[in-house]
Amino acid sequence: MDNPLENQIQELKRKGVKATVARRAVLEVLLEGPSHQSADDIATKVSSRYPEIHLSTVYRTLETLEGIGAIDHVHLGHGRAVYHLGDEPHQHLVCDRCGSVTEVPNEIFSPLNETLSKRYGFHLRRNHFAVLGRCSSCENSTSQTSVRTYG
Numbered sequence: 001m002d003n004p005l006e007n008q009i010q011e012l013k014r015k016g017v018k019a020t021v022a023r024r025a026v027l028e029v030l031l032e033g034p035s036h037q038s039a040d041d042i043a044t045k046v047s048s049r050y051p052e053i054h055l056s057t058v059y060r061t062l063e064t065l066e067g068i069g070a071i072d073h074v075h076l077g078h079g080r081a082v083y084h085l086g087d088e089p090h091q092h093l094v095c096d097r098c099g100s101v102t103e104v105p106n107e108i109f110s111p112l113n114e115t116l117s118k119r120y121g122f123h124l125r126r127n128h129f130a131v132l133g134r135c136s137s138c139e140n141s142t143s144q145t146s147v148r149t150y151g
Helices: 003-012 020-034 041-047 055-065 106-120 136-144
Strands: 070-074 080-084 090-097 101-106 130-133
Touching: 003 020, 020 041, 020 055, 020 070, 020 080, 041 055, 041 080, 055 070, 090 106, 101 106
Parallel strands: 090 130
Antiparallel strands: 070 080, 090 101
């Protein structure tokens, strides 16, 4: 039977990182979802299950897990950073109207990264930012509504 938590724990061990109670708890919360959670949300869930794990330990655990590539954090607009498992490299498209998040493969941004690298010597941290825009539903509803002017 395939156990996602145990798979994550085995990956930690392969990377030479101990599977502490705190690391296990954070991974457990991330696996249960939702897929993108703030540090505060993760800490609240961990502390409700494991009251002996202090808030500072949860934050250090997030840093450690991110440092070894087990998790990533991303800024999905103007709100707090959120964390997710670092399993499949992907980028986030965020609708600035309804807040929907669409995950797309990193390869979509490879041509942009290549252009920025050649022209400006700049390399994207693709897993760290989101691309803001409008989803098709919001774009269609915006184009169908009339514009009101006041004055």
